[in-house]
Amino acid sequence: MRVLAAMSGGVDSAVAAARAVDAGHEVTGVHLALSANPRSHRSGARGCCTLEDARDARRAADVIGIPFYVWDMAQRFEADVVADFVAEYSHGRTPNPCLRCNEKIKFAAVLDRAVALGFDVVCTGHHARVADGVLRRSPDLAKDQSYVLGVLTRRQLERAMFPLGDSTKEQVRAEAAARGLAVAGKPDSHDVCFIPDGDTRAFLAGRLGRAPGDIVDSAGARIGHHDGVHGFTVGQRKGLGLEAPAPDGRPRYVLAIDPVSATVTVGSGAALEVLEITARRPVWSGCEPPDSPRACLVQLRAHGEAHPATVSPDGDGLLLISLDRPVRGVASGQAAVMYEGDAVLGSATITGTAP
Amino acid sequence: MGYTEAAARPGNFRERLVYLDHAATTSLRPEVLAVMTEELGHLGNPSSLHNAGRRARRVVEESREVIAEVYGARPSEVVFTSGGTEADNLAVKGLYWARQAQDPRRRRVLATAVEHHAVLDSVHWLADHEGAEPVWLPVDEQGRLWPDTLRAAIASDPAAVALISVMWANNEVGTIQPIAELAALAREHAIPFHTDAVQAAGQLPVDFAACGADALTVTAHKIGGPVGAGALLLGRGTQPVPVLHGGGQEADIRSGTLDAPAIRAFATAAQLVGKERDDQAARLAALRDELIARVRAAVPDVILNGAPPGPGRLPGNAHFSFPGCEGDALLMLLDAKGIACSTGSACTAGVAQPSHVLIAMGADEGRARGSLRFSFGSTSTLADVEAVGAEIGDVVERARRAGRAMAGGGRGAASRGTPEAGRVRQRARAGSAGHVRQRARSREAGGLDIRRGR
Numbered sequence: 001m002r003v004l005a006a007m008s009g010g011v012d013s014a015v016a017a018a019r020a021v022d023a024g025h026e027v028t029g030v031h032l033a034l035s036a037n038p039r040s041h042r043s044g045a046r047g048c049c050t051l052e053d054a055r056d057a058r059r060a061a062d063v064i065g066i067p068f069y070v071w072d073m074a075q076r077f078e079a080d081v082v083a084d085f086v087a088e089y090s091h092g093r094t095p096n097p098c099l100r101c102n103e104k105i106k107f108a109a110v111l112d113r114a115v116a117l118g119f120d121v122v123c124t125g126h127h128a129r130v131a132d133g134v135l136r137r138s139p140d141l142a143k144d145q146s147y148v149l150g151v152l153t154r155r156q157l158e159r160a161m162f163p164l165g166d167s168t169k170e171q172v173r174a175e176a177a178a179r180g181l182a183v184a185g186k187p188d189s190h191d192v193c194f195i196p197d198g199d200t201r202a203f204l205a206g207r208l209g210r211a212p213g214d215i216v217d218s219a220g221a222r223i224g225h226h227d228g229v230h231g232f233t234v235g236q237r238k239g240l241g242l243e244a245p246a247p248d249g250r251p252r253y254v255l256a257i258d259p260v261s262a263t264v265t266v267g268s269g270a271a272l273e274v275l276e277i278t279a280r281r282p283v284w285s286g287c288e289p290p291d292s293p294r295a296c297l298v299q300l301r302a303h304g305e306a307h308p309a310t311v312s313p314d315g316d317g318l319l320l321i322s323l324d325r326p327v328r329g330v331a332s333g334q335a336a337v338m339y340e341g342d343a344v345l346g347s348a349t350i351t352g353t354a355p
Numbered sequence: 356m357g358y359t360e361a362a363a364r365p366g367n368f369r370e371r372l373v374y375l376d377h378a379a380t381t382s383l384r385p386e387v388l389a390v391m392t393e394e395l396g397h398l399g400n401p402s403s404l405h406n407a408g409r410r411a412r413r414v415v416e417e418s419r420e421v422i423a424e425v426y427g428a429r430p431s432e433v434v435f436t437s438g439g440t441e442a443d444n445l446a447v448k449g450l451y452w453a454r455q456a457q458d459p460r461r462r463r464v465l466a467t468a469v470e471h472h473a474v475l476d477s478v479h480w481l482a483d484h485e486g487a488e489p490v491w492l493p494v495d496e497q498g499r500l501w502p503d504t505l506r507a508a509i510a511s512d513p514a515a516v517a518l519i520s521v522m523w524a525n526n527e528v529g530t531i532q533p534i535a536e537l538a539a540l541a542r543e544h545a546i547p548f549h550t551d552a553v554q555a556a557g558q559l560p561v562d563f564a565a566c567g568a569d570a571l572t573v574t575a576h577k578i579g580g581p582v583g584a585g586a587l588l589l590g591r592g593t594q595p596v597p598v599l600h601g602g603g604q605e606a607d608i609r610s611g612t613l614d615a616p617a618i619r620a621f622a623t624a625a626q627l628v629g630k631e632r633d634d635q636a637a638r639l640a641a642l643r644d645e646l647i648a649r650v651r652a653a654v655p656d657v658i659l660n661g662a663p664p665g666p667g668r669l670p671g672n673a674h675f676s677f678p679g680c681e682g683d684a685l686l687m688l689l690d691a692k693g694i695a696c697s698t699g700s701a702c703t704a705g706v707a708q709p710s711h712v713l714i715a716m717g718a719d720e721g722r723a724r725g726s727l728r729f730s731f732g733s734t735s736t737l738a739d740v741e742a743v744g745a746e747i748g749d750v751v752e753r754a755r756r757a758g759r760a761m762a763g764g765g766r767g768a769a770s771r772g773t774p775e776a777g778r779v780r781q782r783a784r785a786g787s788a789g790h791v792r793q794r795a796r797s798r799e800a801g802g803l804d805i806r807r808g809r
């Protein structure tokens with residue numbers, strides 16, 4: 001097959017590309033320049049972001065022995081991922097930009113371009129498997145990335161290649177070292193790639209400015225103020241900036257965020273517990289869209305566990321998720337990914353919760 | 356057929372590289388390689404006073420005489436540099452500083468909007484750090500600077516002009532400027548006139564004395580010589596302030612140990628240019644015209660950028676815009692076929708940049724992004740042209756499909772969601788808010804959908 005290997009400059013995508021070559025495919029490496037960072041005097045200049053990552057990707061391609069190019073996806077990334085990220089926070093929701101990037105960039109814009117240019121599949125270093133068209137978890141559960149890929153449709157999965165699907169991260173690193181790839185020891189990236197210093201709140205403040213409002217307790221009494229709802233996530237405990245301790249002396253958590261009145265509601269951990277979740281935009285890649293309630297497992301955040309639940313379509317494109325046992329800290333904007341065992345059934349975006 | 360197939364199938368692999376990127380760098384002439392290799396075996400710093408030093412110095416001075424002869428300069432007017440970029444920096448910054456020192460009112464730097472970045476960014480640097488006032492001289496849709504444009508720009512405040520810099524031939528679109536006429540205008544006001552003749556020096560009769568410029572940039576690797584040697588020709592009485600300080604070589608204008616092997620190779624390349632230039636120019640022009648004809652035949656709506664073939668255009672340059680294509684897609688597809696060409700400049704990370712030259716010529720960004728340069732040199736043959744002619748139609752067709760996929764907002768055939776998904780999205784947006792509210796009764800965390808429904 002003709003394979004376009006997306007190479008981030010990290011160890012996973014480098015080994016994935018190398019394995020695609022070993023499997024006998026015709027592989028071309030592409031680094032996606034995602035950050036618009038205009039250089040002075042070069043009108044229209046863009047994509048000159050993580051120079052080190054671009055260089056690492058190029059060197060990996062050299063070692064593997066494949067052609068290498070840089071694709072400028074900065075405009076698309078800004079519109080589909082960064083702007084979406086900012087808008088979601090401003091609406092009191094908690095987006096997952098990696099998921100959005102897979103959905104809109106890697107397996108949409110890049111995939112479409114690749115197919116038009118004559119490639120058959122896009123290969124990435126995600127830790128996940130596709131078997132018989134169904135997305136499955138990586139055996140390395142600590143590194144499993146099926147959650148951020150759960151949003152992909154069957155058609156997108158047909159065009160995806162994840163050569164690391166059966167390996168642990170440790171195996172990947174060892175293989176990278178054995179192959180002479182300099183990125184073998186490169187630390188994993190954990191942060192949001194477009195917020196290099198990891199300070200999401202400052203990044204959002206830079207984009208959204210100040211939009212002060214009140215922090216209230218569950219009874220509605222004002223107990224503090226904040227500079228913008230974008231600084232908060234449901235379930236958050238740190239950085240609330242509250243002076244008076246809670247009357248019961250127990251930690252307080254963000255329970256709800258109302259972007260319209262700019263109100264952040266805080267309360268006890270117990271009040272965070274939810275049993276009911278609504279979600280929209282369901283995508284069913286691992287099964288037929290269910291037309292009656294279906295028992296499955298649901299994962300509600302990137303590194304969370306999977307909870308037993310029953311999902312029911314409401315006939316209006318929405319999904320009602322009833323958890324068997326209460327779960328704490330479920331944030332709107334995150335994906336609810338449905339599993340059966342280690343197989344992904346589908347995914348939907350959380351829009352609301354109830355106890 | 357998929358684009359990598361040809362390259363991957365052993366029998367089909369194009370053994371010979373079709374190299375049509377001589378404007379980026381030329382292949383080293385075999386004679387030059389021989390001379391340079393020989394010289395690398397010799398010991399001696401041209402500045403040393405002993406026998407070995409004198410020998411190296413003699414190589415440098417003989418080379419200086421050859422280069423001066425080929426380009427119509429006196430040997431004393433040749434200042435060796437590490438290449439075109441350094442010579443441009445020395446000319447622009449050095450002359451600005453010198454003119455400022457004589458009269459601080461001289462702040463205006465006149466340059467075309469289509470200069471190479473070595474000039475462009477030097478001027479920008481002067482503006483950012485030294486208080487220079489850049490005047491970007493507009494060009495017409497072929498990339499030409501009209502003498503009247505320069506005359507008017509000077510006339511608006513002649514006493515405040517520090518220097519003028521206009522390239523002899525453009526590296527992207529190959530447009531040739533009327534240098535002698537422009538230099539004469541500068542001379543009327545005794546304003547130093549610099550020209551970057553890097554692209555012209557291998558294909559056109561470049562005569563420093565006859566053109567009337569005060570400073571002229573050449574570089575070896577664009578004329579069949581090695582990378583890393585170049586020169587700034589400086590007329591008598593034109594004294595830039597040095598950029599590099601050190602051992603005082605090159606009459607204190609450019610310090611640094613002279614690279615005798617590279618300089619000797621540079622001179623050998625220049626000598627070959629002097630001998631073969633006119634024949635070569637005719638040969639390259641014929642190849643270029645044949646390429647234009649074949650590309651036009653395969654892609655009827657192609658646009659040839661720059662001046663029409665003839666005296667206004669570098670013989671070895673063909674520069675096209677392919678409507679609906681991204682240049683980087685074209686380059687990649689041709690590269691897979693073993694054909695090397697250029698989209699213009701790329702940033703450090705490797706992202707192709709929309710050309711400032713085409714933008715200055717009035718092209719929209721789409722046309723600027725969908726462009727490709729093919730440039731010919733001494734090793735080019737008709738087989739190269741035939742290879743492009745055979746592939747360009749398919750390649751453009753494919754790149755167009757990719758362009759449409761991108762323009763379609765990532766909703767191309769491969770990734771498009773099902774129609775049902777679209778319907779669901781629409782409904783979710785249209786406000787099933789009541790529904791949601793009912794279901795998620797008390798805690799409508801961040802539910803904009805919900806609030807809007809009220």
Ligand SMILES: Cc1ncc(COP(=O)(O)O)c(C=O)c1O
Nearest residue numbers: 438439440471473526551553574
């Ligand atoms: C017009 C022009 N000026 C200057 C340069 C820079 O010359 P060098 O590569 O020797 O630094 C180039 C080469 O790209 C050029 O085309």
